[in-house]
Amino acid sequence: MARGGGLAGHTLLLLLLAAAAAAAVTGAEVDVELVRPARTEPESEAEAAAAAAQHLLPRPLVIELPSSSSAAAAAARGGDEHEPGPDADGVPPDVRCASWRLAAEANNLAPWKAVPPECAAHVRDYVTGAAYRSDLDLVARESAAYARAAATTLGGDGRDAWVFDVDETLLSNIPYYADHGYGLELFDHHKFDEWVERGEAPAIPSSLKLYNEVRDLGFKIFLLTGRTEGHRGVTVDNLNRQGFHDWDKLVLRAAEDRKKTATVYKSEKRKEMEEEGYRILGNSGDQWSDLLGSSMSARSFKLPNPMYYIP
Ligand SMILES: [Mg+2]
Numbered sequence: 001m002a003r004g005g006g007l008a009g010h011t012l013l014l015l016l017l018a019a020a021a022a023a024a025v026t027g028a029e030v031d032v033e034l035v036r037p038a039r040t041e042p043e044s045e046a047e048a049a050a051a052a053a054q055h056l057l058p059r060p061l062v063i064e065l066p067s068s069s070s071a072a073a074a075a076a077r078g079g080d081e082h083e084p085g086p087d088a089d090g091v092p093p094d095v096r097c098a099s100w101r102l103a104a105e106a107n108n109l110a111p112w113k114a115v116p117p118e119c120a121a122h123v124r125d126y127v128t129g130a131a132y133r134s135d136l137d138l139v140a141r142e143s144a145a146y147a148r149a150a151a152t153t154l155g156g157d158g159r160d161a162w163v164f165d166v167d168e169t170l171l172s173n174i175p176y177y178a179d180h181g182y183g184l185e186l187f188d189h190h191k192f193d194e195w196v197e198r199g200e201a202p203a204i205p206s207s208l209k210l211y212n213e214v215r216d217l218g219f220k221i222f223l224l225t226g227r228t229e230g231h232r233g234v235t236v237d238n239l240n241r242q243g244f245h246d247w248d249k250l251v252l253r254a255a256e257d258r259k260k261t262a263t264v265y266k267s268e269k270r271k272e273m274e275e276e277g278y279r280i281l282g283n284s285g286d287q288w289s290d291l292l293g294s295s296m297s298a299r300s301f302k303l304p305n306p307m308y309y310i311p
Pocket of ligand 1: 165166167168169285287
């Protein structure tokens, strides 16, 4: 009896410790809140030094990481996952995360400031699985259908244009994010720039097919990206290696665009296109800031991207 009682006591102690540990994880305070800074280039040596000293910046969104366990980042990498249970109404976490993702894509959360930590694994599974590819394919098919219909009424003066964003629209940075928690790790400008400068971002296949069809239909192709002029060469090389050729204009952020939101910067560039006499009939982008603002295209096509939000 004494031995049995001791085992029972040890078992109870272990259970209590396990429960305490679980409670600690469940109740982990979210104490890191990181606001996306504009992706800017330093203007002076002093700013460059400051940027170098503080180069650990978040992904272009606000991220909340559990302070103690980094459970979300671990989950995004496929490690030990803290799986929350159904909520008070019995809705399981994957359903809640699907709702969150739909709301983000529909721009109902804007300006959304965080990937919910409980949805880290959901976002990982989505962008690495068949659903993301299927969603991309569907957007491309609908875009192509519209382009073919619009092409029947092209002006014939070479002034009908289609605008494409680059990152997560023509090229995919998923290989980079796979190594960085699918956006749930702190965003490091140096590391991301190193990735960009490798020029190894793969094409999104359905976007490459759309790009070629739109170009062959007679549209002018304008690439409008938040990348900076300093990355023009590597961006051109990366695009060419992945099969993108013969665009008419590649617009990157110049020095004077550094501190503008993407919405303002891209609206201004579209306005310049209009002032040059172009009619923007189509626009493809993974961010609403690629598509909204002023001088909007006749039709806009939003590609999915649940990893980050850029204003
Ligand atoms: Mg993009």
